Amino acid sequence: MVLDKSYSISEIDNRIYGSFIEHLGRAVYGGIYEPDHPEADDQGFRKDVIDLVKELNVPIVRYPGGNMVSAYNWEDGVGPKSQRPKRLELAWRTIETNQIGTNEFMDWAKKVNTDVMMAVNLGTRGIDAARNLIEYTNHPGGTYWSDLRKEHGYEDPHNIKTWCLGNEMDGPWQVGQKTAYEYGRIAKETGKAMKLVDPSIELVACGSSNTGMPTFPEYEATTLDIAYEEIDFISLHQYYGNRSDDTANYLAKTMDMDHFIKTVTSTCDYIKAKHRSKKTINLSFDEWNVWYHSNDADKQIDAWQIAPPQLEDVYNFEDALLVGSMLITFLNHADRVKMACMAQLVNVIAPIMTENNGRSWKQTIYYPYMYTSLYGRGTALKPILSSPKYDSKDFTDVNYIDCAAVYQKEAEEVVLFLVNKNLQESISVTTDVRSFEGYQVLEHVVLENEDLKATNKPGSEKVTPHKGGSSKINDGVLETRLTKASWNMIRLRNVNA
Ligand code: AHR
Numbered sequence: 001m002v003l004d005k006s007y008s009i010s011e012i013d014n015r016i017y018g019s020f021i022e023h024l025g026r027a028v029y030g031g032i033y034e035p036d037h038p039e040a041d042d043q044g045f046r047k048d049v050i051d052l053v054k055e056l057n058v059p060i061v062r063y064p065g066g067n068m069v070s071a072y073n074w075e076d077g078v079g080p081k082s083q084r085p086k087r088l089e090l091a092w093r094t095i096e097t098n099q100i101g102t103n104e105f106m107d108w109a110k111k112v113n114t115d116v117m118m119a120v121n122l123g124t125r126g127i128d129a130a131r132n133l134i135e136y137t138n139h140p141g142g143t144y145w146s147d148l149r150k151e152h153g154y155e156d157p158h159n160i161k162t163w164c165l166g167n168e169m170d171g172p173w174q175v176g177q178k179t180a181y182e183y184g185r186i187a188k189e190t191g192k193a194m195k196l197v198d199p200s201i202e203l204v205a206c207g208s209s210n211t212g213m214p215t216f217p218e219y220e221a222t223t224l225d226i227a228y229e230e231i232d233f234i235s236l237h238q239y240y241g242n243r244s245d246d247t248a249n250y251l252a253k254t255m256d257m258d259h260f261i262k263t264v265t266s267t268c269d270y271i272k273a274k275h276r277s278k279k280t281i282n283l284s285f286d287e288w289n290v291w292y293h294s295n296d297a298d299k300q301i302d303a304w305q306i307a308p309p310q311l312e313d314v315y316n317f318e319d320a321l322l323v324g325s326m327l328i329t330f331l332n333h334a335d336r337v338k339m340a341c342m343a344q345l346v347n348v349i350a351p352i353m354t355e356n357n358g359r360s361w362k363q364t365i366y367y368p369y370m371y372t373s374l375y376g377r378g379t380a381l382k383p384i385l386s387s388p389k390y391d392s393k394d395f396t397d398v399n400y401i402d403c404a405a406v407y408q409k410e411a412e413e414v415v416l417f418l419v420n421k422n423l424q425e426s427i428s429v430t431t432d433v434r435s436f437e438g439y440q441v442l443e444h445v446v447l448e449n450e451d452l453k454a455t456n457k458p459g460s461e462k463v464t465p466h467k468g469g470s471s472k473i474n475d476g477v478l479e480t481r482l483t484k485a486s487w488n489m490i491r492l493r494n495v496n497a
Contacts, residue, residue, distance in 0.1 A: 001431040002384040002406050003414070003478075009380040010335035014059045017231050017373035018117065019288060019345040021105075022066030024092050025310030028100050030356050031346035032108055037357055039309045045108050047359045052352045053345065056366070057373050060162065061284055062117040063105055063343045067091035069167050070123025071175040075112025076132050077101020079152055092176050093303040102137065103149075110215050117204070117286065117341070118195075122166030122186050123176025131193040132494065141391060157326060162339070165190055166313040168209040168237065170219045176286045177372065180219040184226030191230035202232040204284045204339075207443060210238050211260050211375060217267045224271040228352045233284040234337065236264055239349075240322060241292025248354070248450055249392035251421045254325040254402065256395075261285070265336045280414070283333075285340040288326060290319045290365070291349045311348045315363045317463045317485075318452040324368035324402075324487035325419045327376070329406035332381035334402065341367055363456055364463040367447050368417075371465070374416045378408035383416075388427070401482065412494035414439060420482035423452070427482050434476035438496035441478070448486040 021027050032053075058386060064072060070091045076098045085100035102118075109116045116361060118137070119128040120317030132145050137158040139146035146157065165187040166362035169178045172423045177188065183206065191203045205223050208216035220234055242250035268281040293313040301308045315323075323342075330337050342365075387399040402419040414436055420427050433439060446469040454462045470481040471490050483490055 001386070001403065003416075004435040005407055006435065007274060007384065008407070009332065009381040009382050011290055012331065012334045012377055012380050014377055015339040016330045016334070016337060016483050017056075017058060017288070017340040018060035018062065018339055019056075019058045019377070020062040020066070020341040020343040021064075021345050022348065022349050023064050023068045023089065023096055023100075024066060024209070024344070025305050025312065026354070026356070027306040027344055029307035031348075031354055033100050034354075034356070040397060043104065043107060043112060045365065046354065046360070049346060049352060049354060050111050052360060052362065056156075056351070056370050058112065058114045060117050060121065060339065060341070060347070061345065062114055062116045063108060063420070065091065065119060066167055067174060069119045069121050069472060072121050072122070073125075074102060075280060076131065077220070078103055078148075088304065094308060095304055097306060097307045102133075103154050104282040116164070117162040117164060117339070118160045119164035120166055120190065122169060122178075122183070122190060123174055123201050126186055127190045127193050129189045131197055134160075134197045134201070135271050138201070161200065161369075162204065163194060164204045164206075164235065165231070166206055167370070170213055170215055171204045171209045180215060180222035180224070182321040184220075184223040187223060188230050190228035195230065197333060204235050204286065205231040207234045207236055207264060210455075211256065217263050220264055220267045221271060224268060225274065227276060228271055228275050228279070228281070231281065231348060233282050234264060234268060236260060236283055236285045237287035238285075239287070239289055239291035239343075242289060242318065243292055246393055247423060248390065248421070249394055250318065251325065252392045252395040252398040253322065254329045255398060257329050260337065261333045261337060266373060281398060282338040283336050285330065285337055287341060289343050289349050290315065290322060294349070309347070312353070313349050314455050315365045315454045316455045317364055318362035319445055319448040320368055321419055321421070321487055323365040323483060324372070324417065325421075327368060327372040328402045328404040328419065329418050331372075331376055331380045331417065332382075333408065335420050353458070354434040359458040361456060361458045362461065364454075367463070367465050368487050371445060375489060376406050376417065377492065378405070378406045379409050381405040382462055401429065412497045413442070415490040416488075416490040416492075418480075418482055418488040418490070420484060420486050423485050429480045431478040431480065432476065433473065433478050433492065436492060436494070437476070438494045439492040440473055440493040440495045441471045442493045444471040445478070445489040446483065446486055448483050453487065
C-alpha cells in the first residue's frame with residue numbers, strides 16, 4: 001500500500017458518524033427514556049445510556065422515524081404530557097403514548113451533545129403539517145406556532161438545521177406510499193414551504209428504500225429531476241444480513257454498498273447535467289447496519305403493545321467486521337457521502353442495549369463505530385492498495401483487505417482503519433508512508449475473536465478490542481500484521497512535532 005498526504009479524497013463531514021432514534025420498540029421507551037429507572041435524570045432520561053451515547057461522540061441523530069413518521073402527528077407529542085393522546089402506531093403496530101415528543105427529544109440531544117435530523121410526515125400529511133412544525137421549532141416568536149412552543153416552556157427556538165422529507169416513500173410497507181412522481185412533487189412543494197419559513201435549513205429527499213427496489217435508481221432520478229432546486233441531499237438506506245451463514249459472502253457485501261453509492265452519485269450528477277446546474281447534491285446514507293437476527297422473533301410479537309422488544313438484533317463478532325468495513329466504505333466516499341446514520345442507536349438494531357429497569361451494555365458493533373467516530377475525523381486519504389482477492393457466491397475479486405486512511409493535519413496524526421476478511425490467515429501489509437516523515441506508531445487497536453458468532457451480553461462482553469496489534473515503522477515503511485478475520489485501527493503520529 002502507498003499512503004501519501006497529497007492523495008486526498010476530501011475533508012470528512014463528521015456527520016457520517018450520525019445515528020438514529022425512531023419511536024420503535026424499546027428505542028425511546030425503555031431505551032433513552034425510563035422515568036422509573038434508578039439511573040433516570042429529572043426528565044426521565046437514563047443517564048447510563050446518555051454516557052454510552054456520549055462515548056460514541058455522535059454528531060447527529062435522525063428522529064422520530066423511520067417508517068413511524070409516515071403516520072405521525074407531531075402535535076400529539078408537544079404540550080402537557082397528561083393531555084397527550086395515546087395512538088395506534090401503524091408502522092410497527094404498537095401503542096404510542098407520546099410521552100416523548102419534539103421538545104423532550106431536543107433536550108435529550110443536548111444532553112448527548114448531538115444535533116437532530118428531523119423527519120416530517122409525507123405519508124398521511126404534507127406541506128401544512130411540515131410548515132407548522134418548522135414554525136414551531138425554528139421561528140423565534142410572535143406567531144401562532146412559535147408562541148405555542150414558548151407556552152410549552154421553550155422560549156428559544158430549537159433551530160433544527162437538517163430535515164428529512166418523509167421516509168422510504170417508495171416502499172409498499174409505508175403508510176402513504178408514493179410513486180416517484182407523486183413523491184417528487186410533494187417533496188418539492190413541502191421543501192419550498194419549509195425553506196420559506198427558514199431559508200437556512202438543508203433538506204434530505206428520499207431515494208429508494210434499498211438497492212433491491214424495482215424502481216431503483218429511477219426513483220432517485222425522477223425525484224431529483226422534480227425537486228432539484230429545493231433539496232440538498234438524497235437519502236440511501238441499506239441493511240445486510242448473513243442469512244445463509246456464508247461469512248465470506250457476507251463480508252463482501254460492502255462491494256454492493258460501494259456500487260450503491262457510485263450509482264446514486266452518478267444519478268445525482270446526471271440530473272445536475274440535465275439541469276445545467278452548478279449545485280451538487282450529496283448523499284445522506286441515513287440508515288445503514290446489519291439487520292436480520294431478530295426477524296423471526298419479531299413475527300411472534302403481539303400487536304398493540306407499548307414498547308415491545310422489536311428489532312432487538314444481538315450482534316456477533318462477524319457483524320462487527322462488516323460494520324467496520326461499511327464505515328471504511330463511507331470514508332472512501334467522503335467526497336459525496338456527507339451524512340450517514342447507523343440505524344439505530346439504542347435497543348433497536350443498535351450498538352447500545354438496555355434491560356428494562358436494569359443494566360445497559362455495548363454490542364460488538366459498538367467498537368468499530370466508536371473508534372471510527374472518535375478517530376476518523378479530518379481528511380480522508382486515498383490508500384493505493386494492492387490486496388489479495390477472493391471470489392464468493394455473489395461477488396468476484398473481493399479485496400481481502402479493506403482500508404481507509406484519515407489525516408489529521410493539526411494533530412499530525414494519520415489513522416488507518418483496516419479489515420482483514422481472510423477467515424483463515426493473517427496478512428502482512430507493507431505501507432509506504434514516506435510522506436509522513438517522523439511518524440511512528442502510537443497504537444494498533446484490534447478487534448478479533450476465534451468465534452465469528454461470539455456475542456456480548458450484559459455483564460459478559462466477549463468481543464472487546466485490545467491494543468496489542470503488531471505494527472512498526474522503519475525507514476518510512478509501516479509493517480503491519482493483520483490477524484485473520486480482524487478489524488484494526490492504527491494511529492501514527494509525528495514524534496518530532
Ligand atoms: O430502521 C428500521 C426501519 O428500517 C425504518 O423504520 C425504516 O425506514 C427502514 O425500513
